[in-house]
Every structure is written in structure tokens, then in C-alpha cells.
Amino acid sequence: MMRRFYQLVVLLLLVLLPAAALASEGEGAYGVHDPAEGFKHLWREVMIDITVIGIIFALITVYMLFKYRRKHPDQEGKPPKLSPTSVLGWALIPVFVFMADDFFLAAKGWTLWNNYRTVPENHYEVQLESQMWMWNFKYPGGVQTVNELRVPAGKPILVRMTSRDVIHSMYLPDFKVKEDSMPGRITYLWFYPKEPGEHTITCAEYCGILHSGMAGKVIAMPEAEFDAWLGGEIAKKGGAQS
Amino acid sequence: MNASSGLAKTLKEWIFTIDHKRVGILYLVGSLAAFAIAGLMAVLIRIELSTVGPTITNPGTYNVWLYFHGAAMILGFQIPALTGFFANYLIPLQIGAKDVAFPRLNALSLWLFWMGIILALLTFVIPNPPDIMWTGYPPYSIKSPGNTAFYTFTVLIMGFASIAGGVNLITTIVHMRAPGMTWGKLNMFVWATMCAFILQLIFVPILGAAVTMVSLDKYLGTSFFSPANGGDVLLYQNLFWFYSHPAVYVILLPVMGIIFDIVATFARNRIFNYKIAVYGGLIGIVAISGEVWIHHLYASGMPDWIRIGMMISTLLISIPVGLLMISLLMTLYKGAIEYKTPMLYAVGFIFLFLIGGLTGIPNAIPALDLHIQDTHFVVAHFHYVMAVAGTFAIIGGIYYLFPKMFGKMYSETLGKLGFIITFIGVNITFFTMFMVGLNGMPRRYFDYSHMPALEHLHRIITYGAFILGLGVLITFISWIHGLIAGKKAPDNPWGSRSLEWTTSTPPGPGNWPEVPDCREFDPYGYGG
Numbered sequence: 001m002m003r004r005f006y007q008l009v010v011l012l013l014l015v016l017l018p019a020a021a022l023a024s025e026g027e028g029a030y031g032v033h034d035p036a037e038g039f040k041h042l043w044r045e046v047m048i049d050i051t052v053i054g055i056i057f058a059l060i061t062v063y064m065l066f067k068y069r070r071k072h073p074d075q076e077g078k079p080p081k082l083s084p085t086s087v088l089g090w091a092l093i094p095v096f097v098f099m100a101d102d103f104f105l106a107a108k109g110w111t112l113w114n115n116y117r118t119v120p121e122n123h124y125e126v127q128l129e130s131q132m133w134m135w136n137f138k139y140p141g142g143v144q145t146v147n148e149l150r151v152p153a154g155k156p157i158l159v160r161m162t163s164r165d166v167i168h169s170m171y172l173p174d175f176k177v178k179e180d181s182m183p184g185r186i187t188y189l190w191f192y193p194k195e196p197g198e199h200t201i202t203c204a205e206y207c208g209i210l211h212s213g214m215a216g217k218v219i220a221m222p223e224a225e226f227d228a229w230l231g232g233e234i235a236k237k238g239g240a241q242s
Numbered sequence: 243m244n245a246s247s248g249l250a251k252t253l254k255e256w257i258f259t260i261d262h263k264r265v266g267i268l269y270l271v272g273s274l275a276a277f278a279i280a281g282l283m284a285v286l287i288r289i290e291l292s293t294v295g296p297t298i299t300n301p302g303t304y305n306v307w308l309y310f311h312g313a314a315m316i317l318g319f320q321i322p323a324l325t326g327f328f329a330n331y332l333i334p335l336q337i338g339a340k341d342v343a344f345p346r347l348n349a350l351s352l353w354l355f356w357m358g359i360i361l362a363l364l365t366f367v368i369p370n371p372p373d374i375m376w377t378g379y380p381p382y383s384i385k386s387p388g389n390t391a392f393y394t395f396t397v398l399i400m401g402f403a404s405i406a407g408g409v410n411l412i413t414t415i416v417h418m419r420a421p422g423m424t425w426g427k428l429n430m431f432v433w434a435t436m437c438a439f440i441l442q443l444i445f446v447p448i449l450g451a452a453v454t455m456v457s458l459d460k461y462l463g464t465s466f467f468s469p470a471n472g473g474d475v476l477l478y479q480n481l482f483w484f485y486s487h488p489a490v491y492v493i494l495l496p497v498m499g500i501i502f503d504i505v506a507t508f509a510r511n512r513i514f515n516y517k518i519a520v521y522g523g524l525i526g527i528v529a530i531s532g533e534v535w536i537h538h539l540y541a542s543g544m545p546d547w548i549r550i551g552m553m554i555s556t557l558l559i560s561i562p563v564g565l566l567m568i569s570l571l572m573t574l575y576k577g578a579i580e581y582k583t584p585m586l587y588a589v590g591f592i593f594l595f596l597i598g599g600l601t602g603i604p605n606a607i608p609a610l611d612l613h614i615q616d617t618h619f620v621v622a623h624f625h626y627v628m629a630v631a632g633t634f635a636i637i638g639g640i641y642y643l644f645p646k647m648f649g650k651m652y653s654e655t656l657g658k659l660g661f662i663i664t665f666i667g668v669n670i671t672f673f674t675m676f677m678v679g680l681n682g683m684p685r686r687y688f689d690y691s692h693m694p695a696l697e698h699l700h701r702i703i704t705y706g707a708f709i710l711g712l713g714v715l716i717t718f719i720s721w722i723h724g725l726i727a728g729k730k731a732p733d734n735p736w737g738s739r740s741l742e743w744t745t746s747t748p749p750g751p752g753n754w755p756e757v758p759d760c761r762e763f764d765p766y767g768y769g770g
Binding site for chain 1: 301302305373375377379381382385386469470473474475476509510511512514515517518522541542543546549550553554557558560561564565567568571572574575576577578579580581589592593596597600601603604607608609610612613615616617681682684685686687688689690691692693768769
């Protein structure tokens, strides 16, 4: 009986310790929490958590599968007789272990979720109207681009989106984020391109024949270059109109 | 002349049968046909994805394959195999009944199901086949050039079959147990399947409503899902997943029941902590199953508070599932395990389910799900936990019941060979798929030209799919071989204590000469 108790304690510790190996959220430049960084962090923790649980269960299974092979054809099992206390114990202790792990992960997940959904003050906003099968971006000053989202690097970028026809989903694998754009509703996501560079935009909600061809690019440019580009586009537009 | 009239007589007997065992076997034939064709689609899908760019087909055809693969595997194979074949065949035998409560209604469900299968197969001959995936989200399903009505009517007919089957078998379990067969003595399979039928009765009508509204919108010009006229596109997703998440448990619960019965039989051991497994595990799943559907909509612009709320309810599913897993593993404790083919599949199930279940945890957390939602990561997860683990239980269960059903033994060599190859193929295919998904490969893609770096991994997945296909082929061959050349089976080849093995093999009409007396009976009464 004592032995079983110690085994349970060890099991508990093995499950909870990795989960308890918390680290504080890193704060990026300009005081912005980058959700993609938070993602990497929480992902690693969850992977450790489920790997440890998985290995414990797998080792116990393999041990028993090996140990309790049938030695002769007429052999039957010797099932342990459970007292009412151990019946409850075998239910309540696992329930509390699982619940502890669930609530721990839920708390971490909630924190990161707030990070994902709270747009920082100093963001730059672009509007998106998706359609079969392209991404239409709208900037201040009436500038529009197709499949190319040019943004200033080093600023949080807010994309407010809707759709012209069916549901699409703007997915930025490098920034670990996606959000569905759909007709009749306005949704949003934000991401944080710290450095200049190019990143894939791809559609993650099935939208017909060219679903997999609905690709675009985030082009993060140095802020001065971005301003020059946008100014140029506005001027071109103005020139065309007058 | 004599031979042909004999054949006609046999055919007539089977077509007009109201015997629960024959109805069950006819369900099995239909669902295995769906499995074979939908599996072939999977192989074609994998060949298409093995290289960047078009490989063997065009996006239109590819999308129809994807649609058929998903819809047929879930609605045509897994649910009917579990709640049609296993439930019909086993439940009366396990509770000591002569037949189900309403045998004619049972035949009606069976033939409705067959109509559904035929309607689904028409996908390949009608001019504009549906290409709306098994989820059928509007507005695409309304704007699509494909024939959405075929989807709607396939779902509705299968749904009627399910509801009639559910009413029938719940009545059977409640009213037709043999004398002395108390609730505390029921096989895990009977409990689990009853829970699954309760879910079917509650949730199938909602799916029926959702798909009907899609066809009304498309063909009669209503505006349930059209925002231009005040409709809402998200309404469908809520209705659909309000059914389709519990549908996962409609599959999981009977699967668990089969695995418990196989493990108890081959370990010759009692179910560990039976009461907790039933009241905590099975009924716990039923209680939570209807409160988690938003985890399919984490990236769909639902209000933040409900996404967080359903994160917690989703994570809590680990509790009843964990209790079931503990009972299952501890049933091995001090057992006497014999490794026949059904037991190998049960062992395979434990490992696949462990991987699939644990990779569900990151999916349950919305902040992590924003990256992996709708990618191959999710595809790999639900294949492990539901598609492959479920199919392992179904295949294991078919091997388990094979001697009872047909009075012949299958070949252990072929069975085990099929298992090993399938198990290797499954893990190559779906473990690699996790990696592809984590690298940002969305699901339902015909091509990945803008992510060419993934070609290498995709090719590994395709090789895995070939191995998996080979394993399943050997499994089918072993069944056909057993049917033709199998040795005569004894009444109880596994030495099981469960009631279905006390009948003659195969069981005749009425199952037992007299209703069995179950006062001294215990389906898991091993070890004295």
C-alpha cells in the first residue's frame, strides 16, 4: 500500500514539475509583447508536458504488456480487489492531477491569448478585404495593394478584415497567427514584424478551386522606406485622379 | 437451376432479413465498402501531394476526392461500422436478448444507410459533384458550382438511419436484458454504445437542420447564412460543430467499449475500477461533449470570452478520458495477456490514442491553436486520435468477432502481418504530418508551390500512405482468406467469459434455445 502511495507521488511530481518550470514572458523592443515569441515559449512547455505524460503512460503500458504475458494456456488474471477507498482514490487522485495540469495550461494559455488579442497602442492599421482568390489590402490615403502587404518594420501591425464572397483565413505561419475573414463580419489579427523581411501569407479556410493558390507576402520595410513608398503611391494616385 | 434458385433464396433471405446479426453483417459490408473507396481516395490524395505543383490531377477533381474521403470515412464507414455493425451484432448477444426491440425498424435503418452509401457513391458519376468538404461551410457551399444537394441528402438519410438505430438499441438495452443482467453487469461495449446513441439522438437533428438550411439557401433562395440579407455565416459553423464534436465521441465511445472488451478477454482480467470507468469515464464524456464545440472555431472570430470558456471545458475532457485510460491500462495489471491479432490491434490503439490524445492539448489552447488550426497538424491529430485509432479498434473488433460471425478462423499469420505493416505505415504517415503542419502547411491544399521546402516531408508521408495501404490490403485479404479457407471455429475460441461466446457458432436465429439466466453471470468474472 505504501509502495503504491510513493509511486503515485512520483507520478504526480513527474507530471507537475515540468509544468511548474515557468519562465517569465519576454518583453520585446518598444515594450511590445510579441505573441509569436510567447507562442514559442508556451509551445515548448506544452510539448514537455505532453511528452512527459506520454512517456509515463507508454512506459507503464510496455512494462505491463511484457510482464503479464500468459505463461500457460489456462492461466487467468488475478485482478486486484479494490476497497471502496481505493476505488475513490483511483478516481480522485488522477482527477486532481489532470485537473491541476489542465488549469495550469489554461492559465498560461489565457495569458498568451490576452497577448494575442490586445493590440498595442502604437500599432499601424491596414484593412483587408479577401475574395476568391486574392488578398486586397487598403492603406490610409486610399492606396490599395493585391497580395502584397507592405508594412513598416518594428511596429505592431493590425489587420482589420472582412470578405467579399466566402470565408477565407489569413494565415501568417512565421507570426504564428491566423484569423478568418468572412462576409458580414469584421475580425482582426495583429502581428509584430521586428526586422525588415518577407513572410508568407496563405489561406487557411477552404474556399474553392484555387484555395491553395491564394498566397501573398508580408513585406516588412524599414520605416523610412515604407513612408516613402506609401507617399509615392498616394502621389501617384493623386496624379492619376487630377 | 437448383443452384440459381438456391442463390436467389439466399439473397432473398439476406435482403429481407430482420435478424440483428444479419443486419449487422450487412452494415459491415456497406461500411467496409465505404472504407475501401475512401481509403483509395486517401492514397490518390497523397500521390497528388507527393510533389510540388500538379502531380496526377487538377484542383477540381482533387477537392472532390477530399470531400469524399472525409464524408465517406466518417458518415459511411466509422459511425455505421460502430453504431450499425458492432452495436447490432453485439448488443443483443451481450445482454442476452433474442433480437433488438424493433427488428423491422432495424431493417429500415439498414436500408436507409445503404441508400446513403449509394447516394455518396453517385459523387463519382453526377456532372457537378460536391466539392465542399465534409464540413460544407457556407457561403462556399452555397456559391459552389458543385451539387450541394447530394451532400444534404446523404447526411439526412444517414441521419435518419442513425436516429432509428439509436431509438431501437436504447430500447433494447433498457427493456430486453436477460433476467439477472443488471446495469452493473453490462459489458463496457454496451454501456459505451448506449452513451453514443444518447449523443446521436440529441445531436443528429441539429446537423440535419444545418445541412437542410444550406440547401434551402442554395436552391430556394432563403438567407440563413447570407449576410447581405441579415443572415450570419457563423451560425452554420456553430450548428455543424455542435453536432460534429459530439460525433467524435459517437465514434470514440464504442471504440473504447470494443477495446475494453478485447483487452479484458485477452488479458483474462476484470475491468479495473469498472464503476468509475462507466460513471466517470463514459458518462463524463457524454456530460462534457456538448460544451466544447467552439474549439473548432478558435480562429473564426467568435467572442473572446467564449473561446476562453471552451478552452477550459475542452481541457477538462482529459479527465474522463484519463480515467478510461487508467482503467484500460490497469486491466492489464496482473493479467494473463495473449497476443492474438485482436489484442495486437488493441495494443496499437493504446499507443495511437495516447499520441492523438496528447497532441489534442495544444489544439485545445486557443493561443496555440491560432497557429495550428486548419493546418496538417490538426489533420495528423484527428487521424491519430479518431480516424486511425478508431479504425484499429474496428479492425481489431472484426478479427475478434470473426469466428463468431462466420464460424471460421482467420489466419493469425496474415492478421499479424497486416497489423505490423499498418502500424508502421500509420506512424510514418501521420507523425511526419505533424511536422508538415507545424511548418505552416494548411489543410485541404491541392498544391504548395509557395512552400516548396515541404516537398521532402510530403514525400515521406506519401511513402507512409503506401505502406499503410498495403497493410490494410493484407487485412482485407486475411478476411477473405478466412471466409474461404478458414478452419472451423469453436464456440469460444478466446476463452472469454462474456455472454456472446456462450452461443453456438455462428449463432442461430434467436441466439439461444432459451433466454440465458444471468443471475450468476459476470462478463469479466476472471480469476475466480
